[in-house]
Amino acid sequence: MPPRQDNFEELIQSIAKSADRASFARVYEFYAPRVRNYLVRLGMANNVAEELAQETMLTVWRKASYFDASRAGASTWILTIARNLRIDHHRRASGRDAAPDDPSQAQESPAPPDSSLIQAESEERVRQALASLSAEQAEIIKRLYFDEKPHSAIAQSLGLPLGTVKSRARLAIGHLRRLLDDLK
Amino acid sequence: MSDLRHPSDETLLRLAYGSLGLGPSAVVGAHVAGCARCGGVVEDFERVAGALLELLPDADVPADGLARALAAIERDAPRPGEAPPAPPASRVEMPKGVALPQSVGDCDFSPWRTIAPGIRVSRARAHWARAFNVKLLSVQPGKRLLMHGHRGVEWTCVLAGAFHDGRARFAAGDLCEVDESVDHRPVVEPGEACVCLVAAEGSTRHHGMAGRLHQAIFGD
Structure with a gap:
């Protein structure tokens, strides 16, 4: 980063x-x-x-x-x-x-x-939360944000069948949200 | 999370970042404007988006960009606190007591048309909304819709009345998000007509074509 x-x-x-x-x-x-x-x-x-x-x-x-x-x-x-x-x-x-x-x-x-600067500090903590995701989950989160067609991008970059991408994405977002909740 | 009356986290994430289509954004935005829970989630995802913005590589920008920005600033009279003009009202006649959500902006809608007994539709006329088949639906009390599936994701925000689709009850302010995996048969509750704002992603075959055409013409 x-x-x-x-x-x-x-x-x-x-x-x-x-x-x-x-x-x-x-x-x-x-x-x-x-x-x-x-x-x-x-x-x-x-x-x-x-x-x-x-x-x-x-x-x-x-x-x-x-x-x-x-x-x-x-x-x-x-x-x-x-x-x-x-x-x-x-x-x-x-x-x-x-x-x-x-x-x-x-x-x-x-x-x-x-x-x-409360929120600025919390932005810093968001960066930490992102950094504490596993490599795969961080990749999924980035693709979800950055890519127009995130599911196919995730499938391609992680070599996953399209069918499992949806549930992996759900898990990754769930994990991210728990990390964000812990920051509150 | 498993509450069916809110959009999925993925939808809220894409809304926060701006990668959700304009049509779905207007429908989901109508829900989020009145839902503290989803408003909070969107703010969380916006903070993540902000942190990710810093991660994006700083692609080449023209060397004179800053100079041009500073020149524009010099030309610019300060406009502190200037209020943006209110968008002109849409001309569609809404059922009594039902307001068109602000999230659709100044998008115009066609006059109501009966497409089946007890079901009326008013279609969005703006190009950005047509690409997602954005429409208003008004269904008579007690009406049972046909069992149907979906070819892509579909978002329905209830503006008035309520329906039940066998999985959950959706009342004013609720958002129903369904994808290919869901077949449902919505039934409108007795008493009041159910008015909804609907958008779909990839639900009709020509949508892809329209999207590509749009891309070719407007470069987005």
């Missing part, structure tokens, strides 16, 4: 407090390529993914005051922004109706300043 060298929660808070461009640059350098990768893995064309990754980072800048570290860590927050922009993009691209629709930001109010 690559070490996070920066405290991105603090960097986003300093964007919110003082429109700090240097903080934004560090957030951008780490997340823009990963968000782009996330979008491409979900089947998006390279150029569109690039555009949406850019839009995601601009949303981080604009909505920094909405970031509430007591509710979500930086990575989780940025992932949900990218996820919602992608859904919005596909809904608009598919014709007929065109209206902005960003569920993640609809009902939020600006975060109180100086909120604690």
Whole structure:
């Protein structure tokens, strides 16, 4: 797992407090390529993914005051922004109706300043939980998240018949959820 | 976990990450919006997704990306706390006292059409929803549906009334997720019509074709 060298929660808070461009640059350098990768893995064309990754980072800048570290860590927050922009993009691209629709930001109010880093710590514990899964279960969880057709991807990467993938996936998710529950 | 009135964990995981199809996401989202249990599970899975985002290799981005982002910021007037505009209301006439879930956004629906005695359907018109055969179903009280199976996963969120399918009772807010392994015969309870929002993944043969066509045209 690559070490996070920066405290991105603090960097986003300093964007919110003082429109700090240097903080934004560090957030951008780490997340823009990963968000782009996330979008491409979900089947998006390279150029569109690039555009949406850019839009995601601009949303981080604009909505920094909405970031509430007591509710979500930086990575989780940025992932949900990218996820919602992608859904919005596909809904608009598919014709007929065109209206902005960003569920993640609809009902939020600006975060109180100086909120604690509780969730950021819990993100760290989530990383530990992931690391404590067996290699096979970690692979299953990653494929479930990352792949458009996770069942066939799991079957291929672990050499399992498709019929057993479903129950293995259920076991892996169950295990992950127990680990997450233990963190609470 | 074995409670049939909630989506499977895998569905919630895919919803949290964004890999669940747009149609199922709208149906499952309608359930999650009113279900504290599933809302909590989705938040857990979002945290895992966030941790996994950090693991993704940082694929090449254009060298001038940051410069362009900073330039866009300079052009941008600050818009603190700007509220997103409310989506325009869909034009479908909903049964009295039943609201179309927010999760479908501004997707328009066709006028209600009777497809069998006691069964009316209103189909989603937006392309993203049609690809998953998203529809509203309204079934008269006491009506028994035919025994049927499924070719892929199907998600049904009950908006009003209730039905029983021999395995469990599903009332307003409940979500029924079934796959190929389930054959069931839903029976609507007496008293009130049962209104549902439904989406399916791979349930019709032309769906795959429509999906591929969509992919070719819109590149997603």
